[in-house]
Amino acid sequence: MFNILSIQSSVAYGHVGNSAAVFPLQRLGIEVWPVITVHFSNHTGYGAWRGPVLGPDDIADVLTGIEERGVLPACNAVLSGYMGDAALGRLIVDAAAKVKALNPQALYCCDPVMGDVGRGFFVRPGIPDFMRQTAVPAADIITPNLFELEFLTGHTVTSLDTALAAADAARALGPRLVLVTSLHRDDAAADTVEMLAVGPDGAWLVATPLLDLSVNGAGDATAALFLAHYLKTGSAERALVKTAASVFAVMEATLAAGAREIQLIAAQDVLADPPDRFPARQLR
Helix, strand or coil: CCEEEEEEEEECCCCCCHHHHHHHHHHCCCEEEEEEEEEECCCHHHCCCCCCECCHHHHHHHHHHHHHCCCHHHCCEEEECCCCCHHHHHHHHHHHHHHHHHCCCCEEEECCCCEECCCEECCCCCHHHHHHHHHHHHCCEECCCHHHHHHHHCCCCCCHHHHHHHHHHHHHCCCCEEEEEEECCCCCCCCEEEEEEEECCEEEEEEEECCCCCCECHHHHHHHHHHHHHHHHCCHHHHHHHHHHHHHHHHHHHHHHCCCECCCCCCHHHHHCCCCCCCCEECC
């Protein structure tokens, strides 16, 4: 049994943040301790939403309560995503450090949410620098998209070689394992999207068909799934293969439903038992 402390946002309707991460983790048999940073009616991408933002003091109080249960030594990983401000970010990084001090085998997986290709940055000023200078160096695993990878490293990615160089540069910041969640490059087939995992044991690439849809929450689910499978297998390659199969199944179900929200419930059987549908190619 694995236990993951997941510190992220929450929505009542739809699937982003913890609302995208908790169910896939639970479906994989992992115990999740969700700590929510906001509780909104829906994702802010709808343009209108309601609900409270929890302040750092409130979140710290929840984390202290968990600590008082004496369970932090049994925590196997801390997972974080979108950070509303640097004060919350520092709280998350400190929580991860505390868990790792109590359990040296524990991992901190940071999804460095900052922006995306075509949209640019969508976080508050100060968050990108905090990610690059503090959160990413503290992490064991990071799961950037292409835009975030390029910002973190200062590398422009146009080819497989430049993608590998950027991933290596990201690892040089501190994390031992980098998952690039949405790799697009000039020397790949235009109708595919790729995931690239680079760690101390090698580098692996998986390609899946590019589907015509744009949704929120896919990155949150991807980070959670990759962390879960890495905890279970200890293999970046196996975690990549399992994650790619699950995420593609969710995207297929979402496209078939014509839905705006990712269809985690409809694809739950594949989340629980993903097939080896897309093989990983070892690059080195």
